[in-house]
Amino acid sequence: MITSTEIKFIKSLSQKKFRDEYGVFVVEGEKMVQEALNSGFEVEKVYRKEDIGEAAMARISALSSPSPVLAVVKQHSRPFKAPCQGLYLALDGIRDPGNLGTILRIADWFGIDAVYASEDTVELYNPKVVQSTMGAIFRVPFYTADIPLLCSSYKGKVYGTFLDGENMYKKDLEASGIIVIGNEANGISEETAACVTDRLYIPPYPADDPGSESLNAAVATAVTVAEFRRRG
Amino acid sequence: MITSTEIKFIKSLSQKKFRDEYGVFVVEGEKMVQEALNSGFEVEKVYRKEDIGEAAMARISALSSPSPVLAVVKQHSRPFKAPCQGLYLALDGIRDPGNLGTILRIADWFGIDAVYASEDTVELYNPKVVQSTMGAIFRVPFYTADIPLLCSSYKGKVYGTFLDGENMYKKDLEASGIIVIGNEANGISEETAACVTDRLYIPPYPADDPGSESLNAAVATAVTVAEFRRRG
Numbered sequence: 001m002i003t004s005t006e007i008k009f010i011k012s013l014s015q016k017k018f019r020d021e022y023g024v025f026v027v028e029g030e031k032m033v034q035e036a037l038n039s040g041f042e043v044e045k046v047y048r049k050e051d052i053g054e055a056a057m058a059r060i061s062a063l064s065s066p067s068p069v070l071a072v073v074k075q076h077s078r079p080f081k082a083p084c085q086g087l088y089l090a091l092d093g094i095r096d097p098g099n100l101g102t103i104l105r106i107a108d109w110f111g112i113d114a115v116y117a118s119e120d121t122v123e124l125y126n127p128k129v130v131q132s133t134m135g136a137i138f139r140v141p142f143y144t145a146d147i148p149l150l151c152s153s154y155k156g157k158v159y160g161t162f163l164d165g166e167n168m169y170k171k172d173l174e175a176s177g178i179i180v181i182g183n184e185a186n187g188i189s190e191e192t193a194a195c196v197t198d199r200l201y202i203p204p205y206p207a208d209d210p211g212s213e214s215l216n217a218a219v220a221t222a223v224t225v226a227e228f229r230r231r232g
Numbered sequence: 233m234i235t236s237t238e239i240k241f242i243k244s245l246s247q248k249k250f251r252d253e254y255g256v257f258v259v260e261g262e263k264m265v266q267e268a269l270n271s272g273f274e275v276e277k278v279y280r281k282e283d284i285g286e287a288a289m290a291r292i293s294a295l296s297s298p299s300p301v302l303a304v305v306k307q308h309s310r311p312f313k314a315p316c317q318g319l320y321l322a323l324d325g326i327r328d329p330g331n332l333g334t335i336l337r338i339a340d341w342f343g344i345d346a347v348y349a350s351e352d353t354v355e356l357y358n359p360k361v362v363q364s365t366m367g368a369i370f371r372v373p374f375y376t377a378d379i380p381l382l383c384s385s386y387k388g389k390v391y392g393t394f395l396d397g398e399n400m401y402k403k404d405l406e407a408s409g410i411i412v413i414g415n416e417a418n419g420i421s422e423e424t425a426a427c428v429t430d431r432l433y434i435p436p437y438p439a440d441d442p443g444s445e446s447l448n449a450a451v452a453t454a455v456t457v458a459e460f461r462r463r464g
């Protein structure tokens with residue numbers, strides 16, 4: 001059973017202001033809900049199609065084909081942990097929900113120790129972000145941070161990709177460091193760029209003809225992180 | 233000026249059946265329209281906000297913030313060219329428009345010679361595909377093909393990524409071949425998998441703990457293609 005108040009409440013969670021107010025978010029799908037239940041996140045309530053009916057499920061689901069199960073999960077804020085020994089991502093204004101979700105999934109696959117995101121990065125609990133993490137949201141430590149401050153106070157290397165950077169394959173890459181990922185349209189901000197110690201470039205093929213002007217932010221993240229892990 | 237018939241016509245192009253019927257598609261944004269004009273594609277008409285007015289632009293635009301310029305472009309079918317010497321992608325059922333667009337952008341950056349897509353791959357002229365190619369649609373040769381047939385009749389190597397494949401970094405990779413990209417949910421189909429000569433795996437980090445069960449299809453494409461091109 002589900003009450004009309006609950007339906008209204010769950011529907012309201014598609015808006016950031018209500019997610020903020022109640023400190024919860026929505027997770028959909030068998031696999032995602034299972035991962036939520038097995039994670040350190042607190043699951044407030046699980047709704048299954050067989051219990052609440054198909055019509056109610058269609059009303060509370062944000063997906064075009066409603067999933068068989070949906071959960072309301074408490075937002076989880078970890079005590080802030082500054083980067084030290086490890087490989088980290090710093091997101092400097094990622095705006096596309098699909099990109100943020102995909103970056104968390106990449107971070108999970110390649111064992112990134114934590115992801116730090118600027119205030120102007122899209123909200124972690126946006127339903128599109130949550131679903132595109134494919135569960136990585138429950139595993140990858142994620143913090144909001146002042147990225148220029150984080151990078152400038154970091155003792156190790158700060159890497160970033162730039163169109164005028166050096167061929168990544170020919171550079172020494174340390175196993176520990178922060179990799180900065182820039183905004184989809186504008187790249188790494190000037191303030192953050194000033195803290196980057198090693199400017200990298202993903203060489204196109206052939207080397208003098210990229211065709212496209214750039215790679216998608218999540219794609220550039222993947223190729224860069226894969227290269228770090230390939231060495232290590 | 234723009235007539236109400238034109239507005240209706242352009243709006244109809246958000247649907248595949250009308251794109252098919254008229255053999256055209258819509259491109260938005262200054263950069264994309266410029267690339268269309270500089271490409272081998274035939275641009276039927278360009279609409280600029282300063283000519284038609286903001287209200288009309290908002291009506292014909294598919295974007296949430298209407299771009300200043302929109303073009304209606306003729307679909308462009310190249311005479312089919314089978315893969316020979318070169319590096320190719322074969323898409324075995326890519327369903328997400330953003331993924332297809334991103335894959336074309338990757339293909340463009342890394343100089344892929346042609347992209348072949350199965351019939352059940354999302355339509356190339358879907359507005360979300362077009363916009364996420366960031367112009368690569370005008371540069372990368374794209375063909376619809378029977379992927380199992382294409383792969384089985386190909387004389388060279390056929391690569392594919394599988395969760396039980398071999399560590400990509402330890403494999404010989406030839407500069408010429410077809411790389412098969414599987415469907416987002418189900419991976420490479422059985423029929424296509426039977427034609428794959430070299431099964432690859434993108435190692436997670438640490439090697440025995442991927443965290444996520446898989447990478448996004450476009451991300452896996454990027455990491456794999458980058459590795460081929462890295463070898464030269």
